[in-house]
Amino acid sequence: MDIRSTDTSLLTWTGDTLALGLPEGAIEIAGELAELNDKLGGNLGDLISETEFEGKLGSSAATRLGGGPIRKLILVGLGKTADFNLQTLRLAAAAIARLAKQQKSQALAISLPVVGDQSATAGAITEGLLLATHQDTRFKSTKEEKGAKLETVELLGLGEQKSAIAKAEQICSGVILARELVNAPANTVTPLTMAETAEQIASEYGLSLKILEQEECESLGMGAFLGVAKASDIPPKFLHLIYKPQGTPKRKLAIVGKSLTFDSGGLNIKGAGSGIETMKMDMGGGAATLGAAKAIAQLRPEVEVHFICPATENMISGRAMHPGDILTASNGKTIEVNNTDAEGRLTLADGLVFAEKLEVDAIVDLATLTGACVVALGDDIAGLWSSDESLTDQLQQSAKLAGEKFWPMPLEEKYFEGMKSQIADMKNTGPRPGGSITAALFLKQFINNTPWLHLDIAGPVWSDKENGVNNAGATGFPVRTLVNWVMANN
Numbered sequence: 001m002d003i004r005s006t007d008t009s010l011l012t013w014t015g016d017t018l019a020l021g022l023p024e025g026a027i028e029i030a031g032e033l034a035e036l037n038d039k040l041g042g043n044l045g046d047l048i049s050e051t052e053f054e055g056k057l058g059s060s061a062a063t064r065l066g067g068g069p070i071r072k073l074i075l076v077g078l079g080k081t082a083d084f085n086l087q088t089l090r091l092a093a094a095a096i097a098r099l100a101k102q103q104k105s106q107a108l109a110i111s112l113p114v115v116g117d118q119s120a121t122a123g124a125i126t127e128g129l130l131l132a133t134h135q136d137t138r139f140k141s142t143k144e145e146k147g148a149k150l151e152t153v154e155l156l157g158l159g160e161q162k163s164a165i166a167k168a169e170q171i172c173s174g175v176i177l178a179r180e181l182v183n184a185p186a187n188t189v190t191p192l193t194m195a196e197t198a199e200q201i202a203s204e205y206g207l208s209l210k211i212l213e214q215e216e217c218e219s220l221g222m223g224a225f226l227g228v229a230k231a232s233d234i235p236p237k238f239l240h241l242i243y244k245p246q247g248t249p250k251r252k253l254a255i256v257g258k259s260l261t262f263d264s265g266g267l268n269i270k271g272a273g274s275g276i277e278t279m280k281m282d283m284g285g286g287a288a289t290l291g292a293a294k295a296i297a298q299l300r301p302e303v304e305v306h307f308i309c310p311a312t313e314n315m316i317s318g319r320a321m322h323p324g325d326i327l328t329a330s331n332g333k334t335i336e337v338n339n340t341d342a343e344g345r346l347t348l349a350d351g352l353v354f355a356e357k358l359e360v361d362a363i364v365d366l367a368t369l370t371g372a373c374v375v376a377l378g379d380d381i382a383g384l385w386s387s388d389e390s391l392t393d394q395l396q397q398s399a400k401l402a403g404e405k406f407w408p409m410p411l412e413e414k415y416f417e418g419m420k421s422q423i424a425d426m427k428n429t430g431p432r433p434g435g436s437i438t439a440a441l442f443l444k445q446f447i448n449n450t451p452w453l454h455l456d457i458a459g460p461v462w463s464d465k466e467n468g469v470n471n472a473g474a475t476g477f478p479v480r481t482l483v484n485w486v487m488a489n490n
């Protein structure tokens with residue numbers, strides 16, 4: 001899809017399909033709309049009245065125009081003007097792209113209001129278009145996409161926005177990589193192929209990559225990560241991808257993503273109805289980490305970023321860790337594994353210790369960590385834990401810009417009592433209540449004093465149906481927030 005912005009106005013554009021966003025309220029055909037209506041032979045007014053179009057958020061209307069300078073007209077509702085933000089633009093662009101495909105439009109022009117400034121507007125519209133039209137057909141024998149392929153899109157009245165559009169395209173390439181990694185099943189995406197993906201990013205964009213093989217993880221004392229990896233026939237890969245800017249970096253950051261390419265539960269195996277068949281998504285944190293790396297590598301901020309994915313499967317075999325085993329993590333802490341299905345936190349324990357040794361200014365981890373977080377916050381909102389207020393503010397600001405949602409959750413120290421072990425320093429799970437909080441408290445044991453923030457993304461990495469800018473399947477959440485966070489440190 002070729003996206004261009006132009007100074008051409010709504011009134012002078014001619015071509016295949018024109019899409020127009022209108023705010024909520026009694027729509028008056030006056031001023032520019034009246035002129036457009038004249039140009040379209042009264043069809044705009046007719047479409048509005050015949051479909052009782054009121055500009056409500058999520059509403060839309062479309063019609064063919066017999067002959068004339070424009071072939072088809074699409075209207076999308078933008079909701080109340082006072083509520084406009086960048087997400088309004090993304091959602092409108094997504095709705096327009098889907099309708100245009102249905103209408104078999106190949107050349108489209110979009111007229112939407114400016115929110116913030118023209119470049120932010122062009123960026124948000126581009127994101128909405130690219131994310132809503134991405135379809136993962138890799139696993140279909142016939143690759144034809146539904147609807148027509150949108151070839152060209154012109155963003156009207158925004159002037160020259162080449163760099164804003166290119167930036168949005170780069171960010172979306174990272175989101176789409178994350179989606180593809182999560183969509184791909186566990187017989188396609190394994191620790192080995194995740195390592196290959198990291199290699200591709202490194203070689204394409206000039207990042208450095210260190211892959212720690214099992215022996216090296218052993219010598220670093222990563223007993224928690226390796227305990228999880230034990231039963232798999234596929235060797236674990238601890239991926240460390242590094243983006244370094246040309247000059248002295250303004251900040252050094254680390255992103256650590258849970259990278260379980262499959263989570264069977266281990267000997268505490270996931271039973272029927274547990275959603276075991278969806279556990280290919282359990283590398284969603286690592287997928288977003290690699291997606292963010294791909295985007296950051298293209299955006300080239302003056303920030304050093306370490307992308308860390310401790311990749312493995314959680315399987316069963318004669319070599320599997322037993323429930324009750326005691327593991328020693330790379331910071332020397334001992335863990336009684338009272339549940340082998342709480343494996344993500346074990347892999348992240350060594351991931352976090354490794355990240356802190358890099359002497360970074362801040363660490364963000366992201367993980368499809370607990371079903372409890374999905375129960376608490378549902379499918380659209382991720383949980384956020386941190387004892388660092390300014391890091392929390394930075395992340396929330398980045399999330400708001402991205403239109404991705406995180407809700408602050410408590411690091412309630414008292415709940416750690418439930419993780420106390422008779423025999424080791426701690427157990428890996430506590431009682432069922434507050435399950436996402438005890439998981440976060442567990443991770444906190446592996447951080448000394450670096451500002452740290454934990455995201456439980458078990459809900460939003462996946463969507464069973466079309467939802468906002470996402471189609472059914474992997475969402476690529478929260479690549480855009482991570483990218484904004486790194487860029488906020490630039």
Ligand code: BES
Binds near residue numbers: 341342343435458
């Ligand atoms: N990968 C799961 C969490 C998960 C659940 C991700 C649903 C995506 C959707 C995690 O490893 C897990 O199994 N967690 C257990 C923890 C329990 C054993 C304390 C859970 O949530 O049930």
Ligand code: MN
Binds near residue numbers: 263340341342343344
């Ligand atoms: Mn598990």
Ligand code: ZN
Binds near residue numbers: 260282343368
């Ligand atoms: Zn898991």
